[in-house]
Structures are given as structure tokens and as C-alpha cells.
Amino acid sequence: MNSATNRPFEQLSGSVDAIHFRNEETGYTVLSVLPVAEVQGDKRRITVVGKCATVWIGEELTAEGRWIEDPRFGKQFKADTITCITPTSIEGIRRFLASGLIRGIGPILADAIVKRFGSDTIHILDTRPDRLREVPKVGRKKCDMIRKSWSEQRQSHETMIFLQAQGIGTGIAARIWRRYGADAIAIVKRNPYRLAEDVRGIGFLTADQIALRMGIAKDSELRAEAGLLHCLKRAADEQGFVYLRQSELFLAANEALDIPVEKLATALEADAERGVVTLEEDRVYLAEHFADEQMIVERLAKLIQTKPKFRPILADKAVAWAEEQMKISLASAQWKALLTALESKVSVITGGPGVGKTTIIKALASVYHARKLRLFLAAPTGRAAKRMSESTGFPATTLHRLLKYQPQTGKFLYSLENRFQGDVFIVDESSMLDATLTRQFLSALPDEAVLIFVGDTDQLPSVGAGNVLADIITSGVVPCSHLTTIFRQDASGMIVRNAHRVNRGEAFEVPPTGAVSDFYFTEAQDPQKIQDLLLRFMVERIPAKFHFDPLNDVQVLTPMRRGELGTDRLNALIQARLNPSGETLWRGNTPFRKGDRVMQIANNYDKDVFNGDIGLIQMVDSEARSLVVCFEGRFVEYQAEELEELVLAYATSIHKSQGSEYPVVIVLMHTQHFKLLRKNLIYTAITRGKKLVIVIGSSKALWIALHAEADSVRQTTLSIRLKNRLDVH
DSSP states (O other), rough: OEEEEOOOEEEEEEEEEEEEEETTTTTTEEEEEEEEEHHHOOOOEEEEEEEEEETTTOOEEEEEEEEEEEETEEEEEEEEEEEEEOOOOOOOHHHHHHHHSSSOOHHHHHHHHHHGGGEEEEHHHOOOGGGGSSSSTTOHHHHHHHHHHHHHHHHHHHHHHHHHHOOOOOOOHHHHHHHHHGGGGHHHHOOTTTHHHHHHTOOOOHHHHHHHHHTOOOTTTHHHHHHHHHHHHHHHHHHHEEEEEEEHHHHHHHHOOOOOOOOOOOOOHHHHHHHHHEETTTTEEEEHHHHHHHHHHHHHHHHHHSSSSSSSOOOHHHHHHHHHHTTOOOOOHHHHHHHHHHSSSSSEEEEOSSSHHHHHHHHHHHHHHTOOOOOOESSSSSHHHHHHHHHHSSSSEHHHHOEEETTTTTTSSSSSSOOOOOOOESSSSGOOOOOOHHOOOHSSSOOOOOOEEEOTSSOOOOSSSHHHHHHHHTTTSEEEEEOOOOOOOOOTTTHHHHHHHHHHHHOOOOOOOOOSSSEEEOOOOHHOOOOOOHHHHIIIIIIIOOOTTTTTTTEEEESSSSTTTSSSHHHHHHHHHHOOOSSSEEEEEEETTOOOEEEOSSSBBBTOOOTOEEEEEEEEEEETEEEEEEEEEEEEEEEEGGGGGGEEEEEEEEEGTTTTTTEEEEEOOOGTTTTTHHHHHHHHHHTEEEEEEEEOHHHHHHHHHHSSOOOOOOOOHHHHHHHHTTTTT
16 A cells, blocks of 8 residues: 655654554554644644554544555555553543543543543542542442443553553554453563463564563573473474473574573473473473373273273174164174274274275264264364264264363363263264373263274374374274275275375376366476466366365365465465455455355364364454354354454365365475475375365475375374383283
């Protein structure tokens, strides 16, 4: 926007007359300002645009910047800095109070208060709010309401200005205020690193910048303690590690913080004394991750060692009955897997696509249902749960919803202290289980419950720390059925065949030219050409040839977020073709419109939506700064400041697609993704497609993925703990 004139840098003063637009995330604001007459020479209102921490109608404003001529809105004052202070003029105070900011004060009462106290009004509100009872029609109750609201607003105002001075944006500053309230300034001054632990959206790097700006020494123990936690969290978030060895931790922290190892060792002892890390031999855990592994072991041991409440099932007869009911003939491997699950207290069923895992889940559910047992089917994501329900005919839910988060307490309804009332629990897509969610789930299971994990260990591991399914299998403490025979291998089943080829390190099988298939590979080297092919396939060829709806049926998957072929760029391109106009609500540079496909990128227990949930925007109200998203039939409202939890999802990362299945998947694969190219990445991507998979990219990128060394094994101790606890030799 805007072409600047050659006018010099200027200063403008006045009072805020109206707030036309405000982005609470960035602080960008469009104001009408009534200039100070003696400075500006007239009383005409001026449009001021710029960023400010907080602003109220009636406040006195000083702005520094330049005049510009906006091609659409005309002459404006573009401010580099905006400073607001409480008004001092009688008229400014009246308008300030009448703005609706203070609960209990409207325009009529504002007139009465100013008439009574004049220019002393602000001083009275600050020091003697009880004197408001001198104003007609202000009783004790209203006086208390006004006093409380005034105190909150004054504290909020001071806090926002203080935080802005520390380089904190208004959206995050508002979150800090909501977290700490009136104590915010004191807490930030005392230990700004607490922000990284307590406030969503603030990581160590941001907190570190604030701390250094406030004069905390680079080699301070405070910084060293926080930096060690940061390195452990980064290892968990980026590599899925549950622990780091002390030497690894000190090396990472020394590189990140430039603090000598001697001081880091002292800081580690302090972190351990505070209980935020746990030391075991030469391993260092975040305390919660150590507790996760300990609890998983204890709960699995208890489940394995406790008999179920229901009488034993005659497994052979039950399997034969299931075959008859489902009108199928099970292969010997499926028979054995069913028998093992029916005869075991805890068991695992694993294998790739097309090997019959869903058939076994359906057979198990049918048997348990016929026995009138309390059966629960669950999965880590909403889409996985929906697919589980559709494929088995039995209701399924996400683990988060099964646990039932309680916003009032900030805890799950079901826990170690309040267990589920159930007999059998079957969890699909178990490769997605991280240590924390597994701990929460197992804690809530009754000791007598039967538990069956189903999953594919060749897929990408969980996004969170841990490698639970693989560790349970490796430990050997529970019976595990490995299914390998492919049953979905008809003439059009090239998706399944290619998934297994990738697992074996073999190149794609492609259909003959002109043949109809469910899998296609289009060679392309140039990123621009890949973008063009993607749009042509998605918008034109797939709807015309295969009759799929590009908005509802087609999902684009790519390894990365950044770059020409990253999700950010691709979403902008696809949105411009599929949904280019309409009422828009902006978050930063991202427009959200009715009809857009979006993804939730953080667990929000209050809204009952979770990381990876995908929905469609049903309504946008740009004036009210809100929108409504439909997630699988559930309507969820978002205010402007909550949009950081949403991203456009026409294209999404392969990692984020775990547990989901789509009618059509377009996978992009290029050498610029070389850091992430692995067999399990490509395998996960193509197994997301249910009816059609199109891969666009280079054969060289595929070769890199097939021949790259596997990612380093996740550093966990769950497997050895299970072996030791259950004495399996």
C-alpha cells in the first residue's frame, strides 16, 4: 500500500476520535485523530495509520512519521511510532469515559462524572474511586463495578505499554496480560524466561531477546537454566527425543547460548533441584517426559497383569462366527492375529496398507459387541477416528474427546483418579501416539480393560516426543501380530503396490500411457512447472476426468512449509484459483474467506478442536472480526486474535497429514526437499490417498528418498523400561 510523498519527517498531536480498524495480533491500527488546534491550525479529522500497543477513544496521541497519499483512501499520516496517554482535557476525558471501555459508564454517566469532577476526574478514578457515589444515580454496586473495571483497564494499559517497550507485539502482549494479569510487569522483570514456559506463542528465542534487552547477562544462571530447557524441548519437538545425554545437551546449549560448560553444569543442577528436569545416569529428561515413560510402563504392566472382568472368549469359535457374520474368509495370518488379540490382555496389530488391519478391527468389534461388552474405538486424530468409524460400522472418537477435557479445571475428566467404565479399547493409527498422550490415555484405563493397538510402524513417527508403538513392539512384552500379505491388490490397486515398493526401496510402478489407474507419476524438475502442473491437475484435469471436487476431495501434500513448493506458497496459489474473492478476514498476510479449507494447528481444549483437524470456513464477519469453521459437522467460532491457531489447508505438510485419508492426494516431491526426503515420508504421503494419488516431481528426488539413510533412532528408554519392569528375557 501507499506511495509516500517527499514531505519531511513530522510529529502530529491530537486526540483519538474513532478507531476504524485494529489488528490485535500486529497492533496495526487505523485511527481518526482530532488534531490539537494550536499545533495543526484547524479541527479537521486526520487519518493516522501505524502500530501501537493499545489505544482508547479520547486518549491524547503523539505520532511521528510522514504524510502519504494512499491511492485508495487519500491523504494519511503514516506513523512510525504512536504514543498514547490518558486525556487531560475536559472533552477528552468525557469522550474517553463515554467510549464504553469502562463497565458501568455510558455517555450519560460520563457527562455526569465529568460535570462533577472536571479535570480532576482521572485523578479521582485512580485514587478515590469511592467518591463516584457523589454522582447522582451511582450507588455502591455500580461504584464497585466502575472501580474494578477502571483498575483492570489501567493495569492492562500500563502493562501493554511496558511490554511494547520490550519489543513484544500486541497479540502476544495481550496473552501475557491474560496469563498473569496485574502481576505481568513484575513477573517479566523478575524472570522473562518464564514467558517461554507459561505463554503460548512465546518460545525461548523471543524470551531471550526480551531478557537481553532488559539487561540480563548473557552468561547469567537464569539464562543458562532456561537455555538448557530450550535445548531439551527443541530435541523433543524437532527429533522426537525423550532425553539427551549430558554431553549432547551441553554441546547444544554451548552452541546456542555461548555459555561455558562449567556454568551450564551448575545450571543443570539448579534445573534438577527445581524439578523441571530429571537426571538418570548420563541422560537428561524434561521432567514431564521422564514421568510419561514411567507411567506408561506402570500402566501397561498393571493392564497385562490384571484379568478382565468378563468371562473368557472362546477365540476359535469367535473368529469362525466373525467370518460368518461378515461373509468373508480370513487368511491364516488374519486368523492368527484375531486369535492373539482375543486371547491377550494387551496386544499389537501392525502392517502396511491393504494387509487387512481394518478387517481385523471390524471382526474384533463385532465379537466384543455381540458379547455386549463396553467397547471403545479411538484414534489420535478426528479424521482417523471418522475413517475408523466408517470402515468398521462402529462409533469411534479421538483420544482427546474420549478423555473429555474440562475447561473449568484445565484437566481431563478421565484420569488415574477417575477411570473409564469400559471393557475393551481399540486404538487405530497408533504410530501417531506420542509419550504424553499415551500416558494420559493409559492412566484413564481400568486395570481390567483389554487394550489393542493397531498401527503401521513404517509411517512417520509421532509429531510429539517418543516412539511408543515401535518401543512397545521392540520390548517384546506384549503379543504382536505383523501382517504382510497384501489383499487390496486388484488391477486398479497401484496405490497399495507402490506403498510397499517404496518400503522395499523400489521405484514407482507407473501405468502404461493412457491407461486408467489410481496412481500417476508426472516428471517435473522446475518448481514453477510443478506449481503450474499442480494447479492444472487440481482445478481442471481431476474434476474433468475423475469427477472429484477440488475443494472437498483433493489434498495437496508437500514435505515443507517454506519455499516455492512449501505449504505457505502453495496455499496462496490454490486459494487465488479456487476462492479468490469474498468477505475477508486477514491474519498478517493471510486472507481467510468463506469456503476456505483450514487446519487447526494447536490443541484447543476449550473449543474441542485439535492439532491437525481440518474444516471449512462457513462464515466470515470482517466487521465483527470473527469467522466460523465447520469441523466434521461441528461449528466453531474464532475471534481475530485466535486466528493464529488456523492455517489454510489446501496444501499441508506430509507430517500434518498423518492419520488422515483423502479421496485424492497430490504429492509434490523435489530435490529442494532433500533434507526431509526419506522412505517413510514418501510412504506416508502416498498412503493418505484413498482413490487417487498423483505424484508430481523428479525421479532424482525419489531416488534420494529411497536411498537416504533412515533418520536417527529416537532417543527413548520406554522399550528397556518395559523389559526391565515385566522381566521379559
